[in-house]
């Protein structure tokens with residue numbers, strides 16, 4: 001097989017990034033957009049020693065799990081990788097992904113997981129969207145999402161994963177930019193003003209926040225845009241975020257108020273959270289509630305426990321746990337998030353929590369060595385790279401009865417579980433929670449107990 005060859009192949013498996021995998025002449029061929037069970041015609045794009053990449057040209061026999069993707073730009077857009085696959089099959093894919101990682105990376109052969117927790121309606125679930133703004137070849141202002149692995153914008157104002165309000169907001173922003181001749185930022189030159197539109201929506205409160213990310217400190221006639229946006233029911237906060245750096249990172253550090261208050265509020269369970277443009281907040285509130293309830297169930301609190309919630313963000317899990325614990329301590333690296341966490345405790349009248357700013361892998365060992373702190377239960381919810389070994393070592397030394405590991409990357413989860421299980425812990429239970437339908441991502445919650 002060589003570049004540009006046309007082949008016919010049956011898709012027998014799927015890779016972690018959602019690409020279909022077909023086998024031919026001993027080679028594994030990765031074919032994006034092919035669904036397990038399809039027979040496809042594909043064009044070879046690149047061959048390596050044992051595997052290759054091919055482009056899907058035609059589906060010759062559709063898989064029983066193939067569906068028509070409801071979004072017209074699903075294939076080009078980098079946001080969804082699994083829209084052409086029935087939701088039930090997506091859930092099986094995610095369960096397999098977790099199990100494969102546990103086996104391959106963690107060496108766990110027989111971990112029983114509770115059935116994955118999926119959504120009844122797997123669309124319209126996202127409470128946050130960040131739309132890049134740019135221009136097309138004719139200079140017309142466009143917004144949408146980046147194509148997979150690139151920074152070219154696929155125009156789309158009606159993303160089916162988000163709320164309908166997004167479209168009205170984007171219409172208002174683009175109209176305003178065209179009428180007032182406000183430029184879009186150009187990544188290749190570093191020139192132009194408007195980079196992204198960040199929208200957040202409180203599902204329980206229906207409050208909306210719009211934050212325009214700009215390469216500057218002001219936008220001419222912004223009050224005209226604010227006037228129009230303020231007419232959208234629920235609009236609560238309009239801000240500018242200043243990002244003058246030539247970087248892929250979307251948000252800068254500085255927020256300037258334009259209209260309304262600088263935050264929205266939302267509830268998960270009975271707890272109210274204040275969310276500012278820079279705060280980390282889970283994007284799928286329906287599933288987040290289920291995830292936190294699972295973490296709370298695994299923590300099995302009776303009211304006498306001291307609990308540490310590491311990587312606590314704005315204190316979402318900490319406040320959930322505090323309802324059933326004696327004392328909860330949260331640790332988080334972003335100072336603004338800890339400010340939000342303290343505020344969130346205050347507005348909910350929760351007094352049995354304390355928050356610390358710093359790296360979990362520094363704060364916990366320091367406090368253990370210096371102050372001899374203890375823990376009955378430790379919850380960790382790290383970013384994709386997982387936990388630092390020095391943090392895992394301290395957890396082992398502190399000997400909590402239970403460790404609840406919430407993970408957005410089952411590969412690093414498997415690595416860290418292996419480490420803990422070689423040092424006195426065992427996996428008691430676990431469950432995948434689908435926070436990101438239509439994408440390949442999946443959240444996992446695991447309970448570890450002392451052997």
Ligand SMILES: C[S@@+](CC[C@H](N)C(=O)[O-])C[C@H]1O[C@@H](n2cnc3c(N)ncnc32)[C@H](O)[C@@H]1O
Pocket residue numbers: 280281282310311312313314315316317331332333334337358359360361381382383408
């Ligand atoms: C997956 S989020 C979890 C946040 C929170 N538990 C929630 O559910 O909203 C991970 C958090 O870890 C924070 N973080 C990243 N590295 C960290 C570190 N080394 N120490 C402490 N926090 C860290 C991030 O800022 C982010 O808020």
